[in-house]
Amino acid sequence: MAEHEQDESGMWSSRSHPVSEDMGFQTAEWTVERIAWGALFGLVVLACLGLFSVGPLSSTTIRDGTGRLQAELDRFYRNGATENMRLRVEAGPGDETRILLGAAFLDAFTVEAMQPEPSESRSVPGGLELLFRRGENAPLSVYLSLRPDAIGFTRSEIGLAGGGKVALGQFIYP
Amino acid sequence: MDAVLRAAAIYLFMLLLFRIAGRRTLSNLTNFDFVLLLVIGEATQQALLGDDFSVTNAFIVIVALIGIDIGLSLVKERSPRLGKVLDGVPMVIVEHGKPLHPRMERARVSEEDVLQSARQTQGLERMDQIKYAVLELGGSISIIPQDGPRGPASESGR
Structure with missing residues (x-):
């Protein structure tokens, strides 16, 4: 027993032999x-x-002040990966909707695909305006496939012509 | 510059991760460990090269990785303190035929591991034939056999 106790006390002391x-x-x-x-x-x-995109911590829905435009997206994106975003526009009068992608949005993301495709797109001060045709008084959903080019916290805007806009704040991982 | 940064980031990340995992984690290299290493390599490859599959990019990444490795070894030579932090220190786990169990437990080494190493490297059969077993920096176990036919009888009177 005595020997055992001695072992215990020397257990954590540093040996110098055979190695230091x-x-x-x-x-x-x-x-x-x-x-x-x-x-x-x-x-x-x-x-x-x-936390690194796709999951309950990441998904979010942002609405504009009027509630007509709504964006479903992730708070966290990854640089170089393909990420999804959905825009919903509530039904309104007329058979067309104009959506404005802000300049900061175009700088931060490459739009790889868009469903449905806009029937017209043109450059306007402050970004790119897209014209979508829809049924009379029908809502509109646009699915975007994006590739983030920026890194870090990114602010951008998407708006409705003659309506509100949603401010997007996202973190893009390298 | 992009390629060098990628290489540096991956190098540091892997260094940190394998340091955290402990030296015993992949030291025995069973078949499964080998597959695991291959898969880790595969997962790393994309991040290292990005979208650029040119030969130049591959050269830059490889040169950067090896350069960082050489640089780090030079720094380690000058600063033993950093060497300790990066590589750890060796530790005795069997002393005069007696396994130091608390140490072995914390280092995740079993008696069976020690005996396996004793068989493979020295052809020993029992714990009491081992004078010292040392857990080395790389996670391997080196065995120093007892002198003479039966060590413990002569050693216990020390």
Whole structure:
């Protein structure tokens, strides 16, 4: 028993033979390692929740002041990945809707695809105006497939001609 | 510049991650570990190269990775403190035939691992034939056999 106790007391002392140890450092390393494992696990959980795009933490819906225009998107995007966004415009009079993509939006994203395609698009001061035809008094949904080009926090705007606009604030990971 | 930054970011990330994972994690390289390494390489490849599949880009990335590695080894030579932080320190896990269990537990090494290494490198059969087992920086276990036919009898009177 005495021998065993002696072992215990010498367990964490540093040997110099056959190799020179540094048990103080080794113990600190283990502590850091255990904390880091916790952090890794936390990161995986956060990734599942959508901290890095796609997930409950990330999806959001933004409406303009009047409630006519609504954008469904993610708060977090990744640079170079293909990301989705949906625009909904409530039914209104007439059979066409004009949507204005702001200059900052065009700078931050490459629009890879748009469904339905606009029947007309033209450059206007402050961005790009898209004309969509729809049924009389029918709502409009536009699906966008985007590739973020910017990195970091990005502010941009999408508006309705003669209506409100939604301000988008997103974080784009490198 | 883009390619160098990518290489540096991936290098640092992998360094950190494998340091966190601990030296024992991929040290035995079972078949599955090998597959895991391949898959990690595959996942890294896209991030390293981006959209640019030119030979020039590949050259830049490779040169940057090896350059960072050389640079780091030079710095480590000058600063043993940094070397410790990056590589860790070796540790004795069996002393005169006695496994130091608390140490082994925390380092995630089992007695079976030690015996396996003893068999493979020294042809030893039992724990009491081992004078020292050392967990090295790379996660491998090196074995120093007892001198003479039966060590423990002569060593216990120390």
